[in-house]
Amino acid sequence: MSTNLESLATLARSPHATTGTSRAHEGELVVENVFHRYVFAGRDTEVLHDVSFRIAAGQVACVVGPSGCGKSTLLGLAAGLLRPSAGTVRWDGTPVRLGPNPHLGMAFQQPGLFPWMSVRKNVAIGLRTRGYDRREARRIADEFLDTVGLHDFKDAYPRHLSGGMAQRVGIARALALKPRLLLLDEPFAAVDAFTRLKLQQEFKSLLALSRPTVLFVTHDVPEAIALGDLIVVMSKRPASVQTIIPVAREERDRASPAYARKLAETLACLGVTSDMT
Ligand SMILES: Nc1ncnc2c1ncn2[C@@H]1O[C@H](COP(=O)(O)OP(=O)(O)O)[C@@H](O)[C@H]1O
Ligand SMILES: [Mg+2]
Numbered sequence: 001m002s003t004n005l006e007s008l009a010t011l012a013r014s015p016h017a018t019t020g021t022s023r024a025h026e027g028e029l030v031v032e033n034v035f036h037r038y039v040f041a042g043r044d045t046e047v048l049h050d051v052s053f054r055i056a057a058g059q060v061a062c063v064v065g066p067s068g069c070g071k072s073t074l075l076g077l078a079a080g081l082l083r084p085s086a087g088t089v090r091w092d093g094t095p096v097r098l099g100p101n102p103h104l105g106m107a108f109q110q111p112g113l114f115p116w117m118s119v120r121k122n123v124a125i126g127l128r129t130r131g132y133d134r135r136e137a138r139r140i141a142d143e144f145l146d147t148v149g150l151h152d153f154k155d156a157y158p159r160h161l162s163g164g165m166a167q168r169v170g171i172a173r174a175l176a177l178k179p180r181l182l183l184l185d186e187p188f189a190a191v192d193a194f195t196r197l198k199l200q201q202e203f204k205s206l207l208a209l210s211r212p213t214v215l216f217v218t219h220d221v222p223e224a225i226a227l228g229d230l231i232v233v234m235s236k237r238p239a240s241v242q243t244i245i246p247v248a249r250e251e252r253d254r255a256s257p258a259y260a261r262k263l264a265e266t267l268a269c270l271g272v273t274s275d276m277t
Helices: 005-013 071-079 119-129 134-147 163-176 193-210 221-227 256-267
Strands: 028-039 042-055 059-064 086-091 105-109 181-185 213-217 230-234 243-245
Touching: 005 163, 028 071, 042 059, 042 071, 042 086, 042 230, 042 243, 059 071, 059 221, 071 086, 071 105, 071 181, 071 213, 105 163, 119 134, 119 163, 134 163, 163 181, 163 193, 193 221, 221 230, 221 256, 230 256, 243 256
Parallel strands: 059 213, 059 230, 105 181, 181 213
Antiparallel strands: 028 042, 028 086, 230 243
């Protein structure tokens, strides 16, 4: 395949790639009155209770909420891995169906690399499953590994990588697909605090290159402020949206009073006050 990345990205953004949808909703992820319950071993757990929010094309929404409130479930619904008990999740204006979505990239807390494959192969495999031939998949994998600073580790195996490096491979693998919808489940949670800040910065500049629509689950409020255009604060289970907090550019500067106010505001929604006395 000789198509270059840019024309592929354009193709993916063209209305023809989104059959039957109007351009008005292109790149938009809408969660509409979604309820979800799990029935397992005779127990019925209501997890999501009437959840609604909208992410406009190219925006980053960070979902924060207590552990077990249903954040990963929400991602599963957006990914087409689960079907909501009631309500609708719409991508590009069309209800998400069970099954693969060719526009989708995902990354998780554990990058889930195949230990028997080199770093390059781990990135290229996703492209191969989307129909790229071997040479082209390898070329794109190399390009993205360069972008995430892993130029010298393409032939290494996952066991040779630090946690931060492995997570960079996971991010490279998701972004190499040029996804229009990116779903991330606490992708930086398993790395140390310093690496995490670096990964956040790198990730932010990577997003600026292709501007996918992003649903980013985190339990780290500073991370949500650093990365999100909006923060969706969930209540405890059965979770509904407690509030949606927009984040302005100036509120991302960690040295600013505006940042301190946003942090206090978001934490207060989660029931945490900043008074430690
Ligand atoms: N497949 C499943 N079957 C039964 N219960 C589940 C399943 N997946 C998750 N749960 C339960 O649903 C709740 C929400 O899970 P999850 O979406 O993973 O929350 P979070 O990501 O916010 O921590 C938890 O109480 C969890 O135990
Ligand atoms: Mg989770």
